[in-house]
Amino acid sequence: MTSTLDHHASWTSRDVAPLDDATVARVDAWWRAANYLSVGQIYMLDNPLLAEPLHRDHVKPRLLGHWGTTPGLNFLYAHLNRVIAERSQSTLYITGPGHGGPGLVANAYLEGTYSEVYTDVTQDTEGMRKLFRQFSFPGGIPSHVAPETPGSIHEGGELGYALSHAYGAAFDNPDLLVAAVIGDGEAETGPLATSWHSNKFVDPLSDGVVLPILHLNGYKIANPTVLARIPEDELLELMRGYGHTPYLVSGGFEGDDTADVHQQMAQVLDQALNHIAEIKQAARAGTLTERPKWPMIILRTPKGWTCPSVIDGKQVVDSWRSHQVPLASARDTDAHLTVLEEWLQSYRPGELFDATGALVEDVAALAPTGDLRMSATPHANGGLLLRDLRLPDFRDFAVDVDSPSSTVAEATKVLGQWLAAVVEANPDNFRVFGPDETASNRLQAVFDVTDKAWAAELLPEDDNLARAGRVLEMLSEHQCQGWLEGYLLTGRHGLFSCYEAFIHIIDSMFNQHAKWLKVTHEIPWRRPIASLNYLLTSHVWRQDHNGFSHQDPGFIDHVVNKKAEIVRVYLPPDANTLLSTYDHVLRSRDYVNVVVAGKQPAPTFLGMDDAIAHCARGLGIWEWAGTEERGQSPDVVLGCAGDVPTLEVLAAADLLRRHLPELKVRVVNVVDLMRLQDEREHPHGLSDRDFDTLFTADKPIIFAYHGYPWLIHRLTYRRNGHSNLHVRGYKEEGTTTTPFDMVMLNDLDRFHLVIDVIDQVPGLGSRAAALRQEMVDARLRARQYTRTHGEDIPEVRDWVWPDVGETGTEAGGPTRDRVSATAETGGDNE
Known part of the structure; x- marks a missing residue:
């Protein structure tokens, strides 16, 4: 696979002009090809190119998947491919509507990446048959944009985290564009609504750029969506209020010309990327004095775009009925089988694929090359980019212990002194995340070497706020978790410090990440990433002033439910064991490490040598x-x-x-x-x-x-x-x-x-x-x-x-500074 990481053109501007007819035709053909492959994955077992009349045995017995959002995702993918190729712009594609899985699989297949990582799914008729058959089929692949999908870091099965993952990926990636598609159903979730504020934490100079694309197709599973049903001026003002410059594209409805919506999208994308390039150039020139109004795109298209408009006398396109499988009886009734065949033929597959089943050369030319392909970007396989942390010797930060409990220390404060050195030694690939609690959790020593990232208004009395800080604080555990996940999945390191009782807020986000790690262990081409490290403090036993509402140690129980090869739980009893433990977890890969430690003054029981030996044994x-x-x-x-x-x-x-x-x-x-x-x-x-x-x-x-x-x-x-x-x-x-x-x-x-x-x-x-x-x-x-x-x-x-x-013990009693090595445990068992 060709690497272009070292020679990407970053943030270039181009003239905004209508596309020529040949380019419009190429973009449209790619879109039709992706749509054809998407429908094929949902419905087809065999006869992938309709070489013979469609028969019920060509259709899957169980029709699973989601069509409604997929054509919009394919439309955006095609247009992004055009600008990526023209600008050589490194781009990561995040799909908040993760149930549009067939679209992302289809585009990875069209780009050739899918066949590179799954060599049996070849770019021919037989490979296409396997591509179709495996989707939502026993022994195959999931219906969502899962770890099995090349180019993905975001599963999207649980809605709400597309933007937080996108910003996590953009931090410290100054040349990366993250195109984050937000479904209008997803936009109703609390985490997503909050994550619009992530733009207040981006440094235009040292971070990449998130381009949010709000996809309004009007419906959820069974109801209309809120943002699709408010006046357009109100929606635009909402986005401006979040600090964005909104660009609007609308089309695909009855009577609209498809070529017109292609032209709209192309011009808006060029305008948005030119806008970004201007901001980046001003940042580099030192002339950017205010927080930029980063562009975002609102794309309004009908739900289920391009599928049969009416089925069984009921509206399907631009309706909730297209959300999942519009033709639920395609195998069981001749009428639906005929409609399915007409639907597939509407994409004119004979113009898109040659006699062998390969994508025709002119259409294939739309795709970028090498790792500029969104399905092949190394940023979506972060282990390829991961660098080991430069970790200072934690022994240098040890608490001196003459005898057990002879020294009192605040364990997390001691850890904070070491973390400050970690931050200093790793200025571009390590961050500390937390919900307004870094100092409260006694990690304030990090502010001796860095600040908190803050791109909003700065006042003279503000402490430790700067455009380029290494600490990210927002009073939303969801955002901290999402940012860190995006940061880790794109090849960096970090930790999340939180009050123990309120880490429960991200229980389901932890679930998704743990499941992602479990699956990636079984995917050879997914490289190991840095572990997700929690530091839970202000814990159940020392909530002296907050009381009962802040007393809950149950996150450990929740974590232990996950696969044993993924989760680790550590309870260091003092400052020195905490230092040793955290040095270990920051070196680890592909785990979720939960470390619980107090922040209040407490005895230190073990000298550092004994602490290291004790932690290596685990008990x-x-x-x-x-x-x-x-x-x-x-x-x-x-x-x-x-x-x-x-x-x-x-x-x-x-x-x-x-x-x-x-x-x-x-x-x-x-x-x-x-x-x-x-x-x-x-x-x-x-x-x-x-x-x-x-x-x-x-x-x-x-x-x-x-x-x-x-x-x-x-x-x-x-x-x-x-x-x-x-x-x-x-x-x-x-x-x-x-x-x-x-x-x-x-x-x-x-x-x-x-x-x-x-x-x-x-x-x-x-x-x-x-x-x-x-x-x-x-x-x-x-x-x-x-x-x-x-x-x-x-x-x-x-x-x-x-x-x-x-x-009162007689002379010759137990010594105080030795830890027994009774159990033969074989080191730290990693």
């Missing part, structure tokens, strides 16, 4: 925290995952050491949550032998978990010791209260964990009855203190891991 015994001796089996295992649960487990272990020194306690901390799962279920999973070695097969396990406790049961249900597992976590109890009162509300506190040990260790109940009562009293005392003083009781608030001498 391990903290010998310094337990009271078992090597070679002995513990009486009880205290497990923990998450920073606050770890703190409470260590405090419980300290209480047990003081009050039940004869009890052999093992403490196991989990960083990589998927290590708990069976190795047959997840690539990171432990073998049964290693799980039993760490947690035992027959001793009580008291497990303190960051999120909803049933997830731990779900991950471990096949383990030998599952019946001995007792999990504490968030159980939907919360309010605006102190940190320790919050854990007490959910029975995750140290006192309750000690009670659990007493209740679950055989024979301990009666012997430790007095201690159990003391723990109950301690909970009451702590609760009353918060109600009286408005803060946590000092013995909890000021607790740190004690020196060995303070615990």
Whole structure:
């Protein structure tokens, strides 16, 4: 495949003049060819070029797909091909109406790309038959613009994200045009309505250009669309209010001349691209003083354009009836079979394809060449363009730890200092995304080296706003997610930091991206891209002032539902483990990495060397925290995952050491949550032998978990010791209260964990009855203190891991700075 990346002509201007007749004919022929192939995919099993009269056995038994939006997508594709070839303009085509899948497949086939990546789908009659047969057919391809479609980064099955993906692709791609088609049904979604404001975050100098094309065909599945039914001047003012210069094209309705609408589209495209070129030239010359009014196009055409106008006496074109399959009985009734054959013949396939089934040379000449073809652009296969990040050594940012909890640090603030160095070392392919929370999430150190991108009005009192910042903040989780996805899918790196409770807003967007990654693993020509990395903070246990509405750790449960080869969940317990974890996830490919970490001051338990070893294993015994001796089996295992649960487990272990020194306690901390799962279920999973070695097969396990406790049961249900597992976590109890009162509300506190040990260790109940009562009293005392003083009781608030001498443990007890390597886990399991 010829590469033109190094010699594209960027943002050239051309005279705006009517197309000559030959060019109009060529554009129209391409459009007809794409329409013919699209109809063929929906309906045809055989007889692809109508070499014989159409028979019912030539038609698929199950007619699936969407026709209504497809002819408009094909029309735009044909016209974009003309300007791309003339201007050598690198272009990515994003189709918000992703159910127009047959059109994008058809155009990739016409350009030759489809046959290059699927060599059995050749550009001849037999290849066309395979192209038709595979569409929405068992063992074939989906009906949407899926990962299998060359040139696509946007599935479009769930509407609303076309523009956010488009802008994500344009950031840091100064020579890229992203033609983003927005369906008028999609335009009614909240995320799409918000994403019009993405133009306030574009730097005309260093970013590419998104050309939004609002395709008004009037109808959704069963209803008219809002934007198609408001007055034209109101629609134009809406687009101007969003900061665009709208250009209008309308045609294809009864009585309209097809040649006229081709001329309209051609002239508007040239005007819009000339407008863009002027903005780009002014930016490069330094004469652009105001935010540009970027062009956008409104294309008004009838829904189902070019299909039979009336079927069974009912209007189909320019009606909701053309949305999916207009001829639902083409196989079952002679009348519909005849209509289908007439429909296919209306495109005059004999003029478009030669006797072998190949596209005739004159029509094929409309397409650009090499990677200028929209179906072949490397920007739609981002792994081809991906460069490794230059990552500074995270060890240089470590928190010094003389002994466990001897140093207090804000974990995400420490991470922010490292991320600042990452931003500085990668000035054109790494960005931080977040909904107005970068500083709130303690990542503010990045503002020492960059600003927040902002192309709207700037005032003297604004802080950290600039045209070319590396941080993108908008108070819309949808936009942050969409921007990042577009950025990653086109070959760059980034992270999304968010309050834990509100990451749920993008649950379905995460679903789509995870599904995309899962499918691309099975497509050899799709190259790996950088992982989608979340940093979830301001988490459930430390929402001291926001309260119950901000307390929800359930995103982890949602993520774990996806394929094991895609998802990873990390719960680093302190600043040093967070640094090690994030260095790892930024190096990874083709995963969704969820990292949950606190932003409040908290103890640092592990020095950096121990933190690295612990993270590489994913979990391990903290010998310094337990009271078992090597070679002995513990009486009880205290497990923990998450920073606050770890703190409470260590405090419980300290209480047990003081009050039940004869009890052999093992403490196991989990960083990589998927290590708990069976190795047959997840690539990171432990073998049964290693799980039993760490947690035992027959001793009580008291497990303190960051999120909803049933997830731990779900991950471990096949383990030998599952019946001995007792999990504490968030159980939907919360309010605006102190940190320790919050854990007490959910029975995750140290006192309750000690009670659990007493209740679950055989024979301990009666012997430790007095201690159990003391723990109950301690909970009451702590609760009353918060109600009286408005803060946590000092013995909890000021607790740190004690020196060995303070615990009453004899000399020769556990050391503090060593992490056990009990399980044979084979490194980081990537």
